[in-house]
Amino acid sequence: MRDLRTAARSAADLAAEHLTGVAGGPVRRPVSEADRAWLTRQPLPRDGRPLADLLDEVRDRMLPYPMGNGHPRFFGWVNSPPSPAGVLVAPLAAAMNPSCAGGDHAGVLLERTAVRWLAELVGFPHRPGAGLLTSGASMATVTALATARQRAFRDQGHDVRETGLYGHRPMALYASAEAHSCLRKAAELLGLGTRYLRTVPVDPSCRMDTGGLRRLIEADRRAGIRPFLVAASAGTVNTGAVDPLDDIAGIAREHGLWFHIDGAYGALGVLADDAAPAYAGMERADSLALDPHKWLGVPVDAGCVLFREPAGPRDAFSLVPPYLRDEDAGELGWFSEYGPEQTRPFRALRVWATIAHLGRAGIVRLVRHTTGLARTLAGMIEDADDFELLAPVVTSITAFRHRPPGLGAEGAEALNEALPAAVQRRGHAFLTGTRISGAAALRACVLHPETTPEDLPVLLDEIRAAAREITS
Ligand SMILES: *Cc1c(COP(=O)(O)O)cnc(C)c1O
Numbered sequence: 046m047r048d049l050r051t052a053a054r055s056a057a058d059l060a061a062e063h064l065t066g067v068a069g070g071p072v073r074r075p076v077s078e079a080d081r082a083w084l085t086r087q088p089l090p091r092d093g094r095p096l097a098d099l100l101d102e103v104r105d106r107m108l109p110y111p112m113g114n115g116h117p118r119f120f121g122w123v124n125s126p127p128s129p130a131g132v133l134v135a136p137l138a139a140a141m142n143p144s145c146a147g148g149d150h151a152g153v154l155l156e157r158t159a160v161r162w163l164a165e166l167v168g169f170p171h172r173p174g175a176g177l178l179t180s181g182a183s184m185a186t187v188t189a190l191a192t193a194r195q196r197a198f199r200d201q202g203h204d205v206r207e208t209g210l211y212g213h214r215p216m217a218l219y220a221s222a223e224a225h226s227c228l229r230k231a232a233e234l235l236g237l238g239t240r241y242l243r244t245v246p247v248d249p250s251c252r253m254d255t256g257g258l259r260r261l262i263e264a265d266r267r268a269g270i271r272p273f274l275v276a277a278s279a280g281t282v283n284t285g286a287v288d289p290l291d292d293i294a295g296i297a298r299e300h301g302l303w304f305h306i307d308g309a310y311g312a313l314g315v316l317a318d319d320a321a322p323a324y325a326g327m328e329r330a331d332s333l334a335l336d337p338h339k340w341l342g343v344p345v346d347a348g349c350v351l352f353r354e355p356a357g358p359r360d361a362f363s364l365v366p367p368y369l370r371d372e373d374a375g376e377l378g379w380f381s382e383y384g385p386e387q388t389r390p391f392r393a394l395r396v397w398a399t400i401a402h403l404g405r406a407g408i409v410r411l412v413r414h415t416t417g418l419a420r421t422l423a424g425m426i427e428d429a430d431d432f433e434l435l436a437p438v439v440t441s442i443t444a445f446r447h448r449p450p451g452l453g454a455e456g457a458e459a460l461n462e463a464l465p466a467a468v469q470r471r472g473h474a475f476l477t478g479t480r481i482s483g484a485a486a487l488r489a490c491v492l493h494p495e496t497t498p499e500d501l502p503v504l505l506d507e508i509r510a511a512a513r514e515i516t517s
Pocket of ligand 1: 336
């Protein structure tokens with residue numbers, strides 16, 4: 046252990062130096078051929094080495110090549126820098142190394158608080174046991190959809206865990222054209238069939254068109270297909286749009302559908318005063334997926350699924366028969382009775398530390414700061430004659446196109462398709478692209494607490510410079 050103590054001090058220094066040095070370096074650096082070969086083709090060592098030697102290789106061969114999301118000018122996808130509090134406690138979670146499947150120890154007890162805090166932060170009603178941490182929103186979505194599936198079959202007098210889907214009438218679920226692919230993955234995995242995953246059209250603000258939702262539900266009913274779930278987005282990946290949650294909740298209630306919300310990225314946006322009204326109805330969901338490893342900055346991995354009722358997920362996942370419950374596991378039982386994972390890491394420590402360090406006020410500041418920057422960027426885009434804004438900014442994502450004067454529609458399409466990679470290659474900012482209404486688009490997602498207004502013109506100038514490289 047003396048070996049560990051010395052090496053751990055060096056590791057702490059390395060981590061701190063890495064984090065303080067990130068902003069001064071390039072957002073991303075290409076992996077050298079020698080390091081690529083080392084990273085991918087090392088032979089299995091016959092003999093071990095001292096701990097300190099391992100750190101040399103982490104320092105020389107790994108730390109120089111991060112994904113880029115620690116940098117204040119990383120605007121790609123939905124990836125945040127790690128919270129310092131999360132980095133601080135991650136090695137301690139490893140040192141304790143519990144399995145949070147269940148039992149009576151700090152890991153599972155703290156998870157109760159972490160989940161309740163997340164619910165309180167986003168204003169979701171919480172009952173003990175009604176939620177758990179997951180690897181991410183993808184697994185949160187699987188957990189939610191499996192629970193909804195179980196309930197839908199129960200309502201018809203079947204136990205789908207026993208019969209599978211064999212011999213049952215198809216059930217339809219509904220998500221907008223802007224919904225995240227994790228919904229499709231979950232639907233496929235649960236045997237629901239993408240054929241019955243209906244794509245609801247969106248309005249010009251990229252929000253679910255509730256008239257379209259109604260029409261699809263009614264058409265399914267007429268065709269003898271049973272509608273069972275609607276999944277809304279609270280913050281889409283493309284534009285940060287928040288679906289009309291209150292209206293969708295009403296439709297779900299009217300038709301007896303499970304109401305799921307994907308708030309993986311955007312649920313926290315409810316903390317920004319000007320965005321909050323868009324979230325009305327979020328508290329009406331049956332299940333809400335949100336990712337502490339997105340906006341909140343908890344180091345990967347930390348997802349969460351919240352439920353209105355704790356009985357639902359337990360009914361869908363528990364293998365402990367009711368007559369054996371309440372014994373020594375306590376009233377709520379094990380976390381492994383509420384989701385697919387058995388051995389579960391001590392994610393709660395990173396979530397707890399991040400929230401405890403920032404406090405609610407600090408999280409509100411982070412959300413306001415980043416949504417404010419996304420709005421500022423949108424304003425700059427509207428004022429520029431070579432950019433066009435593609436969607437209103439609700440959360441902290443700005444979706445836009447570069448359109449140098451004189452460039453035709455076809456040229457703009459090719460240019461915007463090529464731009465993200467070209468901007469990334471230059472290394473001064475990191476941007477990713479998408480398609481909006483069928484056309485190539487750029488999107489900037491602001492999640493870094495240290496991104497400043499001065500970084501925004503740098504981003505636009507980097508896009509212009511990359512465009513000149515492409516067209517010349
Ligand atoms: C990131 C994200 C997901 C997927 O979550 P993972 O944590 O990557 O599994 C789903 N939906 C939205 C809106 C996201 O931003």
